[in-house]
Amino acid sequence: MPDFTGLELTGKTAIVTGASRGLGAGIALLLAKRGANIVVNYISDGSRERAEKVGKDVEALGVKSIVVQADVGKMDQIPKIIDAALKISSTGKIEILIHNAALGLEANLVNTTEELYTTHFDANVKGPIFLTKAAEPYLPQGGRIVFISSAGARLGVAGQTVYAATKAADEALVRVWAKELGQSHGITVNCVNPGPIATDQWFQSDEQFLKDMQPLIESTPAAPRVGEVSDIAPLVAFLCSDDAKWTTGSVLSANGGLYN
Numbered sequence: 001m002p003d004f005t006g007l008e009l010t011g012k013t014a015i016v017t018g019a020s021r022g023l024g025a026g027i028a029l030l031l032a033k034r035g036a037n038i039v040v041n042y043i044s045d046g047s048r049e050r051a052e053k054v055g056k057d058v059e060a061l062g063v064k065s066i067v068v069q070a071d072v073g074k075m076d077q078i079p080k081i082i083d084a085a086l087k088i089s090s091t092g093k094i095e096i097l098i099h100n101a102a103l104g105l106e107a108n109l110v111n112t113t114e115e116l117y118t119t120h121f122d123a124n125v126k127g128p129i130f131l132t133k134a135a136e137p138y139l140p141q142g143g144r145i146v147f148i149s150s151a152g153a154r155l156g157v158a159g160q161t162v163y164a165a166t167k168a169a170d171e172a173l174v175r176v177w178a179k180e181l182g183q184s185h186g187i188t189v190n191c192v193n194p195g196p197i198a199t200d201q202w203f204q205s206d207e208q209f210l211k212d213m214q215p216l217i218e219s220t221p222a223a224p225r226v227g228e229v230s231d232i233a234p235l236v237a238f239l240c241s242d243d244a245k246w247t248t249g250s251v252l253s254a255n256g257g258l259y260n
């Protein structure tokens with residue numbers, strides 16, 4: 001039986017969507033630390049400096065980075081992300097695709113607007129579908145796709161009508177693509193499902209939502225706190241490793257035991 005092959009990702013190229021801050025930045029830096037070249041994607045003008053700083057921090061780890069401003073939900077911007085990855089790839093391939101970028105505004109059913117629906121489904125579902133379709137010709141045998149899901153997909157959190165539906169859709173996509181890209185392509189497709197994490201998305205939640213969530217957070221079996229980026233990123237990096245080859249179509253809970 002082969003020995004533990006380690007967590008190394010040397011020579012691979014990873015696209016991390018939404019890598020200017022929060023969990024995406026943490027994942028980008030950890031994959032870089034393990035040897036991967038990184039596409040740092042972001043969307044807003046206000047995040048340019050932050051994204052460039054992530055790119056510099058990646059390069060300081062001795063690998064290549066390229067920073068790409070692109071809205072994953074806009075079809076005409078997806079080729080920018082693929083072209084950027086191919087520019088830094090030394091294999092002509094894109095070995096790792098992390099679907100992390102997402103919108104997560106709260107709205108109860110009665111406050112849900114068509115605009116909220118469209119913007120969230122575009123960023124959280126349409127973006128990953130068409131970015132994966134565009135990447136497919138470059139994803140080699142042993143390729144890895146990881147989605148970041150959310151408590152919303154499983155727990156039924158009030159105020160998350162649209163967000164929860166997008167994340168449940170992402171979890172469905174991993175099960176479908178595990179089959180479509182499995183035997184034929186040798187690619188694994190998985191989700192990591194974090195509970196609340198201390199990032200901008202969490203702290204931007206409205207006061208009432210944070211108050212309502214407090215009892216849940218205090219009941220977290222592993223510890224009475226929200227998760228940190230450092231609780232989640234290593235699990236994403238593990239799913240990108242060779243050792244994770246027998247895990248596909250699955251959802252890895254990373255929520256301190258709050259739910260499965």
Ligand SMILES: NC(=O)c1ccc[n+]([C@@H]2O[C@H](COP(=O)([O-])OP(=O)(O)OC[C@H]3O[C@@H](n4cnc5c(N)ncnc54)[C@H](OP(=O)(O)O)[C@@H]3O)[C@@H](O)[C@H]2O)c1
Pocket residue numbers: 017018019020021022023024041042043044045047070071072073099100101102103104123127148149150151193194195196197198199200201202
């Ligand atoms: N925070 C939580 O409590 C929590 C819990 C469970 C799951 N999650 C999930 O974890 C992931 C990361 O969340 P986070 O808390 O780190 O979020 P965050 O701090 O709000 O950061 C979101 C990132 O996504 C980018 N982004 C948003 N829309 C985009 C688009 N259409 N195209 C490209 N990039 C886009 C943002 O770019 P700009 O900087 O340019 O805006 C930013 O880099 C998301 O999938 C989220 O749903 C978060």
